[in-house]
Amino acid sequence: MHTYFSQFILHSSLFALSTLTASIAMANDQKNLSEKEDAITLQSVVVTGSRRAIHSSLNAPAPVDIISPQALLSTGEADLSRALAKISPSVSLPTSPAGGFGAAVAPGIALRGLTSDQTLVLINGKRRHTSAYFTRQSYAGGRGAAGVDLSLIPISAVERVEILRDGAAAQFGSDAVAGVVNIILRAKDSGGNVNYQGGGFTQGDGEQHKISSWKGFALPNDGSLTLAFDAGTRESANNTLPDNRVFYNSSSNPNHRYTENDTPYRNWKFGTPELKNQVNLSFNADLPLKETLALYSFGTYGHRETIGENFYEPPSSTAAINRSPYFKEIYPDGRITESLVNVDDFSITVGAKNGTQKTGKLDVFATYGNNKVSTEQGNGFNPSYGLTSPTEYDLGNNVFSQLNTGADYSRDFTVSWLYSPLTVSTGALYRWEQYKQQAGDRVAYTRGPYYDAANAPEIYAGITDQDVRSISRDVYGAYLDLEADLIQDLNAGVALRSEHYSDFGSTTNGKLTLKYNFDPQFSIRGSASTGYRAPSLAQLGYSTYSVQTVQGSDGIWRDVQQRTLVAGSEAAQLVGGNKIKPEKSTNFSLGFVWEPIAKTAVTLDVYQIDIKDRILLSDNISGSLITNAFAGTPYANINNVAFFNNLLDTRTRGLEITAKHDLDLNDYGNLRLNLGFATNDNEIKKARDAITSKGDVISSNAIAGRNTQSLIESAAPKNKLTLGTNWEKNAWSVNTNLRRYDKWTIQNNTNPNLDQTFDPQWVVDLDIGYNADQFVKGLKLNVGAVNLFNSHPDRTISQDPYGVVKYSFNAPEGSFGTYLFGRISYDF
Numbered sequence: 067m068h069t070y071f072s073q074f075i076l077h078s079s080l081f082a083l084s085t086l087t088a089s090i091a092m093a094n095d096q097k098n099l100s101e102k103e104d105a106i107t108l109q110s111v112v113v114t115g116s117r118r119a120i121h122s123s124l125n126a127p128a129p130v131d132i133i134s135p136q137a138l139l140s141t142g143e144a145d146l147s148r149a150l151a152k153i154s155p156s157v158s159l160p161t162s163p164a165g166g167f168g169a170a171v172a173p174g175i176a177l178r179g180l181t182s183d184q185t186l187v188l189i190n191g192k193r194r195h196t197s198a199y200f201t202r203q204s205y206a207g208g209r210g211a212a213g214v215d216l217s218l219i220p221i222s223a224v225e226r227v228e229i230l231r232d233g234a235a236a237q238f239g240s241d242a243v244a245g246v247v248n249i250i251l252r253a254k255d256s257g258g259n260v261n262y263q264g265g266g267f268t269q270g271d272g273e274q275h276k277i278s279s280w281k282g283f284a285l286p287n288d289g290s291l292t293l294a295f296d297a298g299t300r301e302s303a304n305n306t307l308p309d310n311r312v313f314y315n316s317s318s319n320p321n322h323r324y325t326e327n328d329t330p331y332r333n334w335k336f337g338t339p340e341l342k343n344q345v346n347l348s349f350n351a352d353l354p355l356k357e358t359l360a361l362y363s364f365g366t367y368g369h370r371e372t373i374g375e376n377f378y379e380p381p382s383s384t385a386a387i388n389r390s391p392y393f394k395e396i397y398p399d400g401r402i403t404e405s406l407v408n409v410d411d412f413s414i415t416v417g418a419k420n421g422t423q424k425t426g427k428l429d430v431f432a433t434y435g436n437n438k439v440s441t442e443q444g445n446g447f448n449p450s451y452g453l454t455s456p457t458e459y460d461l462g463n464n465v466f467s468q469l470n471t472g473a474d475y476s477r478d479f480t481v482s483w484l485y486s487p488l489t490v491s492t493g494a495l496y497r498w499e500q501y502k503q504q505a506g507d508r509v510a511y512t513r514g515p516y517y518d519a520a521n522a523p524e525i526y527a528g529i530t531d532q533d534v535r536s537i538s539r540d541v542y543g544a545y546l547d548l549e550a551d552l553i554q555d556l557n558a559g560v561a562l563r564s565e566h567y568s569d570f571g572s573t574t575n576g577k578l579t580l581k582y583n584f585d586p587q588f589s590i591r592g593s594a595s596t597g598y599r600a601p602s603l604a605q606l607g608y609s610t611y612s613v614q615t616v617q618g619s620d621g622i623w624r625d626v627q628q629r630t631l632v633a634g635s636e637a638a639q640l641v642g643g644n645k646i647k648p649e650k651s652t653n654f655s656l657g658f659v660w661e662p663i664a665k666t667a668v669t670l671d672v673y674q675i676d677i678k679d680r681i682l683l684s685d686n687i688s689g690s691l692i693t694n695a696f697a698g699t700p701y702a703n704i705n706n707v708a709f710f711n712n713l714l715d716t717r718t719r720g721l722e723i724t725a726k727h728d729l730d731l732n733d734y735g736n737l738r739l740n741l742g743f744a745t746n747d748n749e750i751k752k753a754r755d756a757i758t759s760k761g762d763v764i765s766s767n768a769i770a771g772r773n774t775q776s777l778i779e780s781a782a783p784k785n786k787l788t789l790g791t792n793w794e795k796n797a798w799s800v801n802t803n804l805r806r807y808d809k810w811t812i813q814n815n816t817n818p819n820l821d822q823t824f825d826p827q828w829v830v831d832l833d834i835g836y837n838a839d840q841f842v843k844g845l846k847l848n849v850g851a852v853n854l855f856n857s858h859p860d861r862t863i864s865q866d867p868y869g870v871v872k873y874s875f876n877a878p879e880g881s882f883g884t885y886l887f888g889r890i891s892y893d894f
Contacts, residue, residue, distance in 0.1 A: 114188070114228040114248040115237070116559070117476055117491040117547050124659050127549075127559055127579040127591055128232035129671045129722065131156070135224045137790075140801040140833040142852045142887045144263065144276045144298060145217035146224065147175045150247075152803055152831065155742035155788045156231050156722055158878075170339050170372040170407035171199050171439065174213015177231060177244035178673065179718050179746035179782065182213025183602060186234070186242035189219075189249050190350070190364055192415050193239065195435030198466035198501070200604050200683075209777055210683030210710065212466075212604040215437070216249075218368030218411045222261065222278040223294035223348040225252045231722060233653030233675065235597035236561040236577035237547065239495070243597045243651050243675065251350040251364055254282030255290035258894050265887030268856070272303030272338070272882060287354040294348045302375070303882045304337035309378060310869035331378050334402055336870050337882070339374030358421050365414035373444070376403045377867060390449030390522045396457065397447070404444030406458075411437045423489075426477035433470040438463060441528065443510065449522040451514030461528025462506035466604065469498040486551035493545055500538040501603035503610075505529050511611060526611035526627055537607045539600075540568040555583040565598070569606075570648050573598040590658045591671075597651035601681050605646065605710050607632065628686065628706040640695045641687065642756025642764040643709035651677045657722075665728035672721045676751070679712035682778075685771045685815055695758070713754045713766045716778060720746030735795025745785035745808075748778050776813035781876045783807040783826075799835040801850075804828070807878045814864065822874075824860045829853050829879055844893035852885040 115128045123130040131154055143149040151159035158176045174182030174197070182201075187194040200212035227249050234242040258281035266273035276298030283291040309332050350364040379388065380400040387393055417431030441461040448455045472495035478487035505511075511530040516522045543565035551557050559579040566572045577595035584590070609632045631638040634645035657671030688706040696702050725741040753766040787806040793799065807827045814820035833850035859877035873881040 114191075114246055115230040115232065115234065116549065118489045118549055123228075124661065124667055124669070127557060127581045128230060128234075128593055128655065129591075129657060129669060129724075131227075131229040131231065131724070133227040133229070135221060135226070138221050138224065138227075139261075139848075139889070140792075140850075141803060142263075142265070142831060142833060142850050142885065144221075144274060144296075144300075145172075146219050146221055146227075146249075147172065147216035149221065150175055150216070150227060150229075152805065153788065153790065154229060155744035155786045156245075157229070158782060158786075170374050170405060170409075171197070171201060172215045172217045172409075173201055173208045174211065175216065175247065176208075176211075176213070177229070177247075178675065178720055178744075179748055180244040180675070180677075181211040182208065183211040183241065184243035184599065185213070186238055186240075186246045187214040187216070187249070188238070188246060189366075189413070190251055190415070191248060192431060192433050193468075193470045193497075194249075195413060195437060195468040196466060196602065196604075197439070198437045198464040198604065199439045200602070200608065209774075210605065210681070212602045215368075215409070215411065218346055218370075218409070219249060219366055220278055220280075220294050220296040220346040220348055222259065222280045222296055223251050223292070223350070223366075225250045231671065232593055232655055232673075233595040233597055233651065234577070235599070235651070236545070236563045236575040236595055239543065239563065239565065240597070240599045243599055243649075243653070243677070251348065252280055252282070252292045252294065253290050253350055253352055254280075254292050255284040255288070256282050258282060259891060260894075261889065261891040263887055263889040265885055266301070267303055267882045268884045268886060269303075269305065269882065272301055272885065274298065274300040274887075276344075285351065285353050287356075289351070289353040289360075291349065291351045295346060297345045298341075299344065300338075300341040302335060302337060302340040302373075304335040305872055305882050306333070306336045306870045307865065307872050308332050308869075309334065311380065331380065331400055331402070334378040334870070335375045336377075339372040339405070339407075341370060341372050344370040358425075360419050361417070362419065363414070363416045366412065368409070368411040370409050372405075372407045374405045374407070376405060378402045387447065387449055387523075387525055389520065390447075390452075392449060392452045392455070392516070392522070393447060395453060396455075397445070401445045401447070403446060406442040406444050408440040409438070410440070411435075423476065423478050426475060429474040431472060431474075434468070435470075436465070436467045438465045441506075443527060446510070446527070448509050448512075448514060448525050450512075450517035450524050451509060452516040452522065455514065456507075456509060459507040459509050461510055462533075462610070463502075463504040463529070464604070464608070465500075465502040465504065467500045467502075469496075471496050481550070484550045485553050488548060488550040491545075491547040491549075495541075495543045495545075497541040497543075498538065499541070499603055500536065501607045502536045503529050503533050503607065505531050505534050528612070529610050533609045533611075535607055537603055539603065542566045549579075555589075557581040561595075567600050567648075570600045573648070587661050588658065590656070592656040593653070594655075595653045597653060598648055599651070599681070600648045601646050601710065605633075605681060605683075609635070627704050628708070629701075629704045631707055631709040633710045636759070637696070637699075637701045637704075637707075638709045639759035640699065640701070641691065641707060641709075642758050642762075642769060643684075643707075643711060644756065646681060646710050647679050647712050649677050649679045649681050649712070651675060666726070668723070668725045670721070670723050673719070675718040676715070677718075678715050680714050680716050681710060681712060682714060682770060682774060683710055684708050684769045685774050687769065691764070691768060711756070711769055713756060713770050714750050714778070715752040717749045717751050718746055719749075720744065731795075735793055735798075738792040740788075740790040740792075742788040742790075743785065747784065748782075750775060750778060771815050772813040772818075773815035776811065780811040780813070783810045783878055786878075797837040797839070799833075799837075801831075801833040801835070803831040805830075805879075810876065812862075812874060812876060820864045822860075822863050824874065824877070827857055827859055827878065827880060828855075829857050830855055842892070846891045846893075848889040848891070850887055850889075852887070853880055853883060856884045858883060 138149040141149045141152040176182045201208040230246040260279040278296035280294035347367040354360040413435035415433040421427045474493035476491040506528040510527045545563040547561045549559040561577040564574040575596045579593040581591040655673040660668045723743040727739045729737040756764045785808040789804040811823040835848040838845040862874045
């Protein structure tokens with residue numbers, strides 16, 4: 067272990083202990099603490115990470131965080147993923163990149179400094195399907211990852227969220243490299259709530275409205291049905307600088323209608339897109355048929371539409387499209403292209419449970435999920451079609467489908483030489499996955515009647531007829547999980563899982579967990595496991611054309627034809643893009659749990675995750691490497707490419723601390739304190755050169771260059787501190803959430819002089835609630851602020867493109883300043 071890392075563990079341990087000491091000093095009389103169970107932290111029923119019934123996250127063999135819907139709402143965030151990122155120090159959520167399409171695809175959450183596709187998401191313990199699209203933009207924790215879109219799950223449907231911070235591929239299957247997020251849906255047979263929240267940024271944009279509700283219904287035999295929904299809209303938000311280009315002169319556009327200073331296009335938007343017609347629905351049903359037999363089902367549906375603006379293209383632009391004489395007739399003052407993105411998503415699970423833990427519990431289930439991302443071009447133009455070119459057309463669809471079926475069996479067996487019954491869990495699974503690309507309108511990618519390479523070139527966009535494909539895989543698996551107390555204070559667990567992929571063969575992974583209680587107040591826990599993650603089907607099958615604006619060696623930004631190549635395709639192999647392999651991982655974790663007094667707990671866990679053949683999306687590669695490789699081939703018109711690869715091995719080391727303490731302030735109410743701290747260090751351990759189909763050697767630095775390396779090693783804050791307080795007295799409540807992000811560094815791929823290290827940032831949220839029962843029973847009012855003190859990250863020195871960008875896409879938050887909100891809620 068590095069000396070730096072050892073020192074950091076020591077200092078962080080002292081920090082946690084000093085925090086605890088301060089909390090203890092505030093508690094003058096612990097005997098008078100309220101005996102009310104804390105549903106968030108200490109007394110929740112935990113189902114993630116252990117097959118046994120565990121009634122406290124502190125008793126789990128691995129670190130588990132429990133988050134309630136009240137905590138999620140108090141963040142002021144409208145979607146689940148952003149709320150989780152505000153609460154948990156171990157959760158990272160890349161800031162949505164600015165622009166049209168990139169900001170329309172919701173990034174997935176990630177754990178322990180890895181990417182979103184290395185975190186497995188479950189709903190009620192069942193695997194959730196991923197998005198049909200992965201993130202293309204260059205920002206930490208996101209590029210190339212096809213994660214789960216949690217913004218499609220209504221917060222109103224959530225009973226709690228359990229976050230297992232430990233490698234769990236042997237327990238739950240691939241993707242659980244960094245851990246598991248298990249979303250437990252409400253299961254109520256009565257009652258309900260309706261909730262409205264509205265707000266906006268103090269800079270005057272980003273206005274948002276959302277209404278949500280849930281209602282419980284009784285079913286026969288003490289069954290239940292819970293319905294939930296949310297619906298809302300959000301205006302675009304933008305915080306940029308004026309375009310630094312000279313837009314107009316007599317030679318480029320003598321008939322322009324605006325002077326250089328009064329053009330409305332100088333301050334074009336480059337922020338988050340407008341969101342409209344967002345609707346999320348869910349249901350969760352349980353129907354007992356007899357004492358030990360029950361049917362169950364749950365499902366979700368989500369839809370949203372976004373309208374995002376891209377770069378402004380003035381009539382004087384040097385882009386190829388502006389060479390067409392027809393462009394200035396359709397767009398005499400230039401244009402801002404728009405990305406119109408629709409996301410449609412649904413999932414349904416049906417199953418049956420029978421038996422008890424003593425006699426044997428059987429769970430048979432099937433889950434089907436589907437995610438579709440559809441894109442249209444607004445303010446479009448294909449110059450080879452002249453004036454007949456439509457200005458709005460379809461760019462194609464990406465569709466991902468998944469069927470997950472299985473049977474789980476669990477039973478406790480009495481073994482004479484074990485202190486507790488042996489919990490044996492076993493099961494078999496079958497998973498079918500399919501990824502499809504559907505072409506857009508032909509005008510988006512074909513040559514029209516006015517094609518002329520010099521003055522009316524073709525402009526490829528979206529999914530072409532060459533990109534149409536449907537690929538699928540079958541996965542068969544079986545697992546065995548054993549857990550017992552070997553002696554009174556020593557718990558041990560062993561898990562084995564074998565899976566066979568129709569496209570990548572077989573793998574077997576294992577996990578060992580140990581937890582020893584030195585006394586009722588102090589215990590240590592540790593685990594060792596292996597993992598295996600096959601490339602997602604989107605990573606295997608995605609290819610598309612787009613127009614990318616890149617800066618040349620002369621400093622001028624130009625539109626070029628960008629092509630994302632299928633790894634292993636003929637074109638990809640010409641530049642070293644060979645077939646990608648699964649990544650393999652090993653995970654080690656060690657920590658302790660300390661409960662010195664009632665309602666007080668401290669945990670500390672250290673971990674190391676090694677990943678071999680890590681799956682990464684390359685840099686956007688251009689220049690002589692591309693022109694030379696493609697010269698004389700059908701791909702000679704492609705100027706810029708990217709593809710997935712396995713050239714790097716990485717190691718992640720980290721530490722996580724939590725400290726929780728409840729105070730009874732007597733006449734001054736109750737105060738709950740939650741401290742979290744997470745740090746990790748990502749390091750590239752090995753880099754391999756690529757071999758082209760012609761036998762040429764290409765350095766790994768040319769494919770996974772300075773930008774990709776930076777996204778792994780330095781582009782995310784090294785550590786994150788969270789401090790939450792919840793004060794309640796009579797009808798009033800005050801919640802605060804404080805976050806500190808450590809410094810982080812971006813490396814520019816082409817100009818090291820633009821490398822930049824960003825200073826640490828502090829962000830504070832506030833939520834004030836009033837229970838208005840005395841006026842209307844069940845009514846509650848809340849007002850609050852996200853980023854109360856208007857904290858912003860450092861400005862970026864690059865400001866590309868065109869001097870417009872004010873804050874880096876990698877900034878953890880704060881680019882739009884303070885967000886004010888109000889919420890009215892009614893329980894019935």
